[in-house]
Amino acid sequence: MDHRASVNGVLVLDKPPNMSSAAAVDQVKRALGATRAGHGGTLDPIATGVLAICLGEATKLAPYLLADDKAYEADALLGTATDTLDRTGVVTATRPYDHVTRDMIDRAIAGRRGEQQQVPPMYSAIKRGGIPLYKHARRGVEIEREPRPVRIDRLDLVELALPRLRLAIACSKGTYVRSLVADLGDDLGCGAHLAELRRTRSGRFAIEDAQRLDALDPSRLVGLSDVLAMPAVIVPGALRKTVMDGVQHPLERLGAPAGERFQLVDETRTLLAIAHNEDGHVVYDRVFAA
Numbered sequence: 485m486d487h488r489a490s491v492n493g494v495l496v497l498d499k500p501p502n503m504s505s506a507a508a509v510d511q512v513k514r515a516l517g518a519t520r521a522g523h524g525g526t527l528d529p530i531a532t533g534v535l536a537i538c539l540g541e542a543t544k545l546a547p548y549l550l551a552d553d554k555a556y557e558a559d560a561l562l563g564t565a566t567d568t569l570d571r572t573g574v575v576t577a578t579r580p581y582d583h584v585t586r587d588m589i590d591r592a593i594a595g596r597r598g599e600q601q602q603v604p605p606m607y608s609a610i611k612r613g614g615i616p617l618y619k620h621a622r623r624g625v626e627i628e629r630e631p632r633p634v635r636i637d638r639l640d641l642v643e644l645a646l647p648r649l650r651l652a653i654a655c656s657k658g659t660y661v662r663s664l665v666a667d668l669g670d671d672l673g674c675g676a677h678l679a680e681l682r683r684t685r686s687g688r689f690a691i692e693d694a695q696r697l698d699a700l701d702p703s704r705l706v707g708l709s710d711v712l713a714m715p716a717v718i719v720p721g722a723l724r725k726t727v728m729d730g731v732q733h734p735l736e737r738l739g740a741p742a743g744e745r746f747q748l749v750d751e752t753r754t755l756l757a758i759a760h761n762e763d764g765h766v767v768y769d770r771v772f773a774a
Contacts, residue, residue, distance in 0.1 A: 491518040492540035493705030494549075498694035499527050499535040508697065512537045516702050524549025525657070525686055526609070530572060533683035534694055544770045545711050548758070552687030553637070555654040558678060560665040562647040565675035567621070568607040569662035573677070581647050581674040589641060589649065592671040596664065597639050601631035605663050634659040648679065688713055708755035708772060715746045719756060727756050732765045740766055 495516070499508050505526040513521035522543045524536035533556075538546045563581040566573030604610050606621040610629075620627050635656035643650035649668075653661060662678045669676025684691045688711075695701060709716065717740045719727050726733070727748055740746055740761065748757045748766075758770040 490540075491516050491702070491705075492542055493707055494524070494542050494545070494689075494711050495537045495539060495700070495702075495705055496689045496693040496695065497535045497537050498691065498696055499532055500697055501532050502529055504529050505535060508535055509537055511697060512700065513539070515700050522546045525552070525554065527683060528570070528662075528681065530570060531681040531683060533681075534686045534689055534691055535683070536686055536689050539705070541772050542708055542711065544772065545708065545758075548712055549687055551657050553654065553656055553685075554659070554683060554687075555638070555652075555685035556661055557642075557680075557682045557684055558651045558653055558661050558665060559680035560649045560651060560668060560676045561679040562649065562669060562672065562674050562676045564677055565666065565669065566677045568677075569605050569660075569666045570678040570681075573607070577675050579674045581672070584646065584672050584674060586644065588672055589644070592668050593639050593641060593651075595671065596668060597636050599633065599635045602634045602660065602663055602667075603631050604629050605660055605666075608660065632658060636664070639664075649676075654685075707753075709747060709749050709753050712747065712758075714758070715741055715744060716749050716753075717741075717746050719748050719750055721751055724750050724756065728771065730768055730771060732767060735761055735764055735766060738766060745769070 495512055497508060497512060505523050509521050509523050518539040520540055520543045522538045524538060524546050527535055536549050562584060563579055564575055565577040567576050606626060607618045609616050612627050617627060638652060638654035640652045641649060642652050661681055665676050665678045695704060717738055719738060735742060742761050745760045747755060748759055749755055755772050757768050757772060759766045759768045
């Protein structure tokens with residue numbers, strides 16, 4: 485049997501700068517000898533911090549991690565706008581920022597909290613006609629983008645040394661911090677771009693849980709049943725095989741909650757399936773290898 489089949493779980497990586505998320509995933513996959521690997525929410529190459537890397541059977545959990553809320557520390561640089569909205573781009577405008585006061589910053593930040601519509605940046609992996617927007621952008625083609633709903637739960641100024649602002653951010657999935665920084669720059673009348681970005685939390689994974697790429701410890705993998713913040717239903721041993729075979733039991737037979745997505749685990753806390761209620765029966769979203 486291939487020993488790699490036993491590598492199942494989530495490794496919480498502190499992604500280094502100047503590396504793509506795909507490259508980080510590939511390095512972890514090779515280092516731990518996993519057969520499959522993916523991530524639970526990409527980070528731009530310049531960004532550092534929490535990257536949840538799903539290995540083996542945990543790759544089936546990646547879509548759920550993508551939906552998790554995130555938290556960041558970000559440095560915004562006032563007075564300069566770029567085409568990528570971050571420090572890797574070409575400068576498109578420079579404007580004075582000496583009129584900006586602390587009170588103006590506080591009011592601009594307050595105005596960007598809560599639910600809102602955000603236009604995704606051109607330099608993003610969102611596809612239009614099957615082609616990522618960043619490929620259009622590199623050809624100098626501007627594509628109209630529909631605003632998307634996002635939610636900013638926290639936006640606080642933690643350090644001010646003009647022209648640099650350090651921000652603490654907690655937000656919903658799909659939020660582009662680059663766009664948020666550029667919008668703040670426009671609110672302040674001077675423009676801005678993202679200079680540094682560090683993700684401090686992704687769902688239930690915090691930076692304190694993260695490992696460095698040069699010091700990976702496979703014993704710290706997060707087990708499948710501990711990855712998601714979902715109710716867990718313990719399946720009696722007599723019914724374990726029926727769950728693995730996809731039998732759609734009535735909710736009450738398994739003691740499953742109504743109206744929720746939930747995890748089914750066996751008596752050893754091994755994750756068997758992710759399921760939901762449909763017309764009073766258990767319907768399986770994902771079933772995991774025994």
